[in-house]
Amino acid sequence: MHELSIAEALLDVALEHAEGRRVARVEVRVGQLRQVVPDALEFAFQMVSSGTAGEGAELAMEVCPALARCRECGSEAPLRSFPWRCPGCDGSWPEVVGGEELELQAIEVTDEELDMEVVR
Numbered sequence: 253m254h255e256l257s258i259a260e261a262l263l264d265v266a267l268e269h270a271e272g273r274r275v276a277r278v279e280v281r282v283g284q285l286r287q288v289v290p291d292a293l294e295f296a297f298q299m300v301s302s303g304t305a306g307e308g309a310e311l312a313m314e315v316c317p318a319l320a321r322c323r324e325c326g327s328e329a330p331l332r333s334f335p336w337r338c339p340g341c342d343g344s345w346p347e348v349v350g351g352e353e354l355e356l357q358a359i360e361v362t363d364e365e366l367d368m369e370v371v372r
């Protein structure tokens with residue numbers, strides 16, 4: 253289950269940037285070629301963040317489609333099947349330009365003290 257190691261990596265970065273504050277929301281971009289199962293990643297994130305400042309954070313995932321660019325003519329087309337065929341020149345030597353993303357885009361943090369004041 254590689255979602256677990258991805259979740260751990262995302263949480264590490266999020267907590268580092270939160271600098272001790274509570275993480276409310278984590279936005280990630282995940283490429284289609286990463287073959288991440290969204291539900292599995294969300295579950296893994298909940299699991300690894302339990303007991304940390306990231307517990308309960310909303311995980312917002314954007315899936316980036318797999319995209320290839322022809323090395324011959326520069327045309328771009330979705331990478332759906334192999335072998336890939338260029339729509340421009342019928343070449344079959346693509347460079348993958350999308351779909352391998354795994355980026356933590358943004359996090360939202362809440363000031364813990366402020367939160368508690370609101371609760372009271």
Ligand SMILES: [Zn+2]
Binds near residue numbers: 327338343
């Ligand atoms: Zn081409």
